[in-house]
Amino acid sequence: MKRTLLIYLCLFLVTADAFGQNAVKIGELNSYKVFPSFLEPYKKGMELAIEEINRSGGAAGRKLELVTRDDGGTPGDAVRVAEELIAREKVNVLMGTFASNVGLAVANLAAQRKVLFVASEPLTDKIVWENGNRYTFRLRPSTYMQTAMLVPEAAKLKKRRWAIVYPNYEYGQSATASFKKLLSEAQPGVEFVAEQAPALGKIEAGAVVQALAQARPDAIFSSLFAADLQKFVREGNTRGLFKNTVVFNLLAGEPEYLDPLKDETPDGWWVTGYPWSEINTPEHKAFRDAYQKRWNDYPRQGSVVGYTAVHAVANAVRKAKSAETEKLVEALKGLQMQTPFGPVTWRAIDHQSTMGAYVGQLAKKDGKGTMVNWRYADGAKYQPAEKEIRALRKE
Amino acid sequence: MSGSAVLLQSLNGLASASSLFVLAAGLSLIFGVSRIVNFAHGSLFMLGMYLAVWLSARVGFWAGVPIAALVLAALGFLIETLLLRRIYRAPELLQLLATFALVLVIKDFALWAWGPEDMLGPRAPGLSGAVSIAGGQFPQYDLFLIALGPAVFVLLHFLLTRTRFGILIRAATEDREMAGALGVNQRWLFTAVFTLGAALAGLGGALAIPREPANLEIDLALVSDAFVVVVVGGMGSIPGAFLAALLIGGIKAFCIGLGYSKITLVAEFIVMAAVLVVRPWGLLGRPIAVSRAPQDAFGISSRRAMPLVVAVLALVPLLSDGYILILLTDVLVFALFAVSLHFLLGPGGMVSFGHAAYFGLGAYGAALLFLRWQLPMELSLAAAPLVAAGGAVLFGWFCVRLSGIYLAMLTLALAQIVWSVAFQWDAVTGGSNGLVGVWPAAWLSSRTAYYLATLALCAASIACLWRFAVSPFGYALRASRDSPLRAEASGINVRAQQWAAFIVAGGFAGLAGALFAFSKGSISPETLSVPRSVDGLVMVLLGGVQTLTGPVWGAAIFTWLEDAMSREIAYWRAGIGAVILLLVLALPGGLEGTLKRWFSR
Numbered sequence: 001m002k003r004t005l006l007i008y009l010c011l012f013l014v015t016a017d018a019f020g021q022n023a024v025k026i027g028e029l030n031s032y033k034v035f036p037s038f039l040e041p042y043k044k045g046m047e048l049a050i051e052e053i054n055r056s057g058g059a060a061g062r063k064l065e066l067v068t069r070d071d072g073g074t075p076g077d078a079v080r081v082a083e084e085l086i087a088r089e090k091v092n093v094l095m096g097t098f099a100s101n102v103g104l105a106v107a108n109l110a111a112q113r114k115v116l117f118v119a120s121e122p123l124t125d126k127i128v129w130e131n132g133n134r135y136t137f138r139l140r141p142s143t144y145m146q147t148a149m150l151v152p153e154a155a156k157l158k159k160r161r162w163a164i165v166y167p168n169y170e171y172g173q174s175a176t177a178s179f180k181k182l183l184s185e186a187q188p189g190v191e192f193v194a195e196q197a198p199a200l201g202k203i204e205a206g207a208v209v210q211a212l213a214q215a216r217p218d219a220i221f222s223s224l225f226a227a228d229l230q231k232f233v234r235e236g237n238t239r240g241l242f243k244n245t246v247v248f249n250l251l252a253g254e255p256e257y258l259d260p261l262k263d264e265t266p267d268g269w270w271v272t273g274y275p276w277s278e279i280n281t282p283e284h285k286a287f288r289d290a291y292q293k294r295w296n297d298y299p300r301q302g303s304v305v306g307y308t309a310v311h312a313v314a315n316a317v318r319k320a321k322s323a324e325t326e327k328l329v330e331a332l333k334g335l336q337m338q339t340p341f342g343p344v345t346w347r348a349i350d351h352q353s354t355m356g357a358y359v360g361q362l363a364k365k366d367g368k369g370t371m372v373n374w375r376y377a378d379g380a381k382y383q384p385a386e387k388e389i390r391a392l393r394k395e
Numbered sequence: 396m397s398g399s400a401v402l403l404q405s406l407n408g409l410a411s412a413s414s415l416f417v418l419a420a421g422l423s424l425i426f427g428v429s430r431i432v433n434f435a436h437g438s439l440f441m442l443g444m445y446l447a448v449w450l451s452a453r454v455g456f457w458a459g460v461p462i463a464a465l466v467l468a469a470l471g472f473l474i475e476t477l478l479l480r481r482i483y484r485a486p487e488l489l490q491l492l493a494t495f496a497l498v499l500v501i502k503d504f505a506l507w508a509w510g511p512e513d514m515l516g517p518r519a520p521g522l523s524g525a526v527s528i529a530g531g532q533f534p535q536y537d538l539f540l541i542a543l544g545p546a547v548f549v550l551l552h553f554l555l556t557r558t559r560f561g562i563l564i565r566a567a568t569e570d571r572e573m574a575g576a577l578g579v580n581q582r583w584l585f586t587a588v589f590t591l592g593a594a595l596a597g598l599g600g601a602l603a604i605p606r607e608p609a610n611l612e613i614d615l616a617l618v619s620d621a622f623v624v625v626v627v628g629g630m631g632s633i634p635g636a637f638l639a640a641l642l643i644g645g646i647k648a649f650c651i652g653l654g655y656s657k658i659t660l661v662a663e664f665i666v667m668a669a670v671l672v673v674r675p676w677g678l679l680g681r682p683i684a685v686s687r688a689p690q691d692a693f694g695i696s697s698r699r700a701m702p703l704v705v706a707v708l709a710l711v712p713l714l715s716d717g718y719i720l721i722l723l724t725d726v727l728v729f730a731l732f733a734v735s736l737h738f739l740l741g742p743g744g745m746v747s748f749g750h751a752a753y754f755g756l757g758a759y760g761a762a763l764l765f766l767r768w769q770l771p772m773e774l775s776l777a778a779a780p781l782v783a784a785g786g787a788v789l790f791g792w793f794c795v796r797l798s799g800i801y802l803a804m805l806t807l808a809l810a811q812i813v814w815s816v817a818f819q820w821d822a823v824t825g826g827s828n829g830l831v832g833v834w835p836a837a838w839l840s841s842r843t844a845y846y847l848a849t850l851a852l853c854a855a856s857i858a859c860l861w862r863f864a865v866s867p868f869g870y871a872l873r874a875s876r877d878s879p880l881r882a883e884a885s886g887i888n889v890r891a892q893q894w895a896a897f898i899v900a901g902g903f904a905g906l907a908g909a910l911f912a913f914s915k916g917s918i919s920p921e922t923l924s925v926p927r928s929v930d931g932l933v934m935v936l937l938g939g940v941q942t943l944t945g946p947v948w949g950a951a952i953f954t955w956l957e958d959a960m961s962r963e964i965a966y967w968r969a970g971i972g973a974v975i976l977l978l979v980l981a982l983p984g985g986l987e988g989t990l991k992r993w994f995s996r
Contacts, residue, residue, distance in 0.1 A: 036511030
């Protein structure tokens with residue numbers, strides 16, 4: 001009896017030891033001080049996922065360990081931080097980044113160093129298409145996908161004169177280009193009568209609203225977010241721009257950007273976003289309850305992204321039964337997994353996950369912004385033809 | 396544009412101009428009297444915004460505005476008496492370093508105190524609606540702002556021209572030392588002016604909240620706008636600042652009205668460059684009296700220890716081929732960047748706020764030659780300094796016609812113009828994403844090989860720059876700095892010397908940029924941006940302007956601090972700020988400068 005106990009004890013110690021030493025290390029880097037409103041909830045989502053996974057025994061018998069770093073918000077610093085994670089921390093997987101230029105720089109490094117990189121947040125199309133590589137996978141629906149999600153509603157309205165406003169950098173530019181292309185295909189004869197491209201974070205909202213009103217558009221497509229969006233909404237409300245124009249705005253339904261609008265929330269705008277309080281599917285309810293229990297706060301879009309990215313790595317490790325880079329890459333191709341938004345597949349063709357977004361209309365409720373008439377737009381359905389992707393991806 | 400559009404866009408321009416003016420007036424006053432380049436002015440404005448949003452939920456918007464201004468005045472008083480007053484005797488520009496540290500601390504304080512989410516303030520009660528003007532709706536609050544700007548201007552003008560306090564301020568702006576010699580209590584004057592300036596920043600911030608949300612990105616965005624207004628108007632000139640604010644507000648509104656919104660990215664910098672080329676002291680400014688503070692010669696320094704340092708660095712790969720080599724590669728690149736900036740700043744006496752232009756030109760030059768022209772990596776690297784030096788030939792020619800802060804601001808404007816080209820020219824520079832796939836040749840691709848190559852190139856370049864500083868060229872440059880008149884009289888072509896200094900410094904900065912590009916595998920417009928220039932300046936000042944080797948130590952400490960702090964603590968920006976503040980207060984001559992003083996005792 002004593003001996004069996006001893007054996008069990010030894011076994012326990014050995015496995016516990018193996019557990020500790022053999023953890024799968026995720027090296028996460030992000031611009032925590034540059035985009036804190038998105039990334040603080042994101043970090044909470046990641047930590048929740050790590051706790052869940054480790055409580056239920058880890059992945060393929062190994063615990064997950066998260067090492068987070070601030071990437072300083074610039075590609076140069078981010079590459080150094082990623083090198084540190086690779087060389088000093090010896091992480092199995094790189095994860096994270098927010099801005100497109102940082103994401104692309106780290107993706108490029110991942111290919112050079114042959115390390116798996118799960119780009120959780122950057123939206124740029126290029127990270128999976130023009131600049132896509134074997135080692136880089138991206139979780140969030142891209143700029144193209146989110147734009148495509150809004151196009152069916154936009155085309156349905158049969159508005160002829162469209163004005164466009166976007167922040168003057170790659171995200172805004174590619175959203176605008178995709179929107180023009182897709183809407184012109186869906187609704188031949190549509191006209192684009194005005195285009196405003198204020199510098200990111202520095203919109204002269206009064207003048208921009210004025211210039212848009214001058215063009216007398218029937219509808220507006222906007223990809224503004226954060227402070228620019230708030231300024232645009234307030235000026236537009238005051239100056240009556242939105243009275244007779246329908247507005248489509250990427251991302252404006254995400255709590256990070258919607259909540260600060262409070263009683264300025266414009267009614268009836270079509271947006272992509274995340275109506276966290278209204279999604280009552282079992283998988284989302286479980287996530288929301290766990291998150292609220294753990295953090296005593298409601299989940300934001302960032303929370304879902306962080307949570308899902310960590311689970312994706314865990315699933316890949318389970319499928320590969322290993323944390324070796326090449327095996328993980330093969331495992332992620334075509335990996336199917338459950339997320340708070342429902343089932344998601346990691347496409348083998350371009351390493352893009354089919355995570356979707358919620359499309360709906362903004363409304364004011366008790367002095368706060370919320371989304372109504374929403375539907376889940378599955379990311380798998382908003383993709384260009386495979387031929388187009390193969391042409392873009394030079395592999 | 397129709398008549399009504401012209402009218403409405405003019406009004407928009409006026410409203411923006413008013414808020415710009417309130418921000419810039421305080422900055423102009425502070426610089427005029429104390430010569431402090433107050434980097435933290437935008438941060439004070441940002442604090443004013445946060446305070447006003449917070450207060451308006453408690454005491455209402457209108458009561459919140461004056462309270463926010465008063466709180467900021469009190470903060471300004473504290474900053475001046477506890478921090479700046481202690482370092483007026485230190486080399487010029489050290490105050491800049493102190494205010495840069497304040498920017499970092501204040502940003503993290505705001506994040507800690509009010510959280511990460513943007514805070515959209517309330518509409519101003521009583522002025523929340525719009526009035527019909529020329530067939531359009533125009534916000535009542537903007538009309539109020541349009542009236543407020545001139546009101547603040549008249550009040551300040553009255554203060555400056557009709558009161559004793561104003562006379563003293565003007566006397567000190569004109570000639571600080573003479574005012575001191577005539578018995579004006581400078582201490583009190585400096586404190587009063589800084590307090591007033593901070594109050595104006597707070598007022599501006601509080602009044603901005605009905606138009607834009609309090610957010611953490613606004614500080615640096617605004618401070619560059621404010622500097623542009625102040626410099627275009629003429630440092631220390633309130634009417635000039637008013638005029639410049641109108642000019643810039645108007646131009647931006649019309650760019651947008653006419654459909655050229657993309658140009659607003661750099662509109663103000665194009666205006667500034669144009670104004671400075673035509674009027675070297677701004678629209679209504681006057682030549683700044685030259686400070687009579689003596690400049691140090693470069694005496695004993697740790698330069699002789701440098702071969703040893705290089706030898707030790709060369710041995711590092713024997714110990715480890717891990718992350719330390721990557722970090723040291725960064726340190727070496729930035730050391731070369733800082734030393735090249737110091738060559739302009741120290742021996743040349745020309746402050747550059749836009750040195751990143753050459754760093755970036757080198758990086759982009761190398762990357763474009765490598766990616767688009769398919770040149771071998773070694774050739775691209777070798778050609779990069781030529782590209783950067785080419786840029787310096789052009790920019791230097793304009794810059795050496797100016798002096799002091801105007802020169803500094805012209806370098807900033809030119810750097811911003813280059814940045815905006817890189818940022819927008821998608822087809823060539825990859826736009827905001829930049830260029831990826833810039834990796835070294837196979838024989839240099841291991842960490843150790845690239846590190847050793849960087850060490851060799853940087854050490855040789857730095858030695859070269861130091862040699863220049865004590866060569867006849869360097870002496871002529873220093874003569875031109877210390878006494879341009881005498882230098883001219885003894886046959887030195889001052890402008891030619893300074894132009895040459897620009898080209899040399901630009902070329903070496905370009906090499907640093909190219910080494911940086913190949914060590915990262917990618918570059919983006921960030922390599923050309925203002926923060927990169929500011930980092931260089933911080934490294935130089937941290938090490939000590941008045942020594943040759945200081946910038947090397949400054950670069951090492953700053954890079955290491957950034958790396959270690961951002962890994963170890965959550966509020967790492969405030970951490971870096973606090974360390975810089977401590978260093979500034981404890982070692983006002985910079986690290987190396989202080990060591991030097993100890994040795995010479």
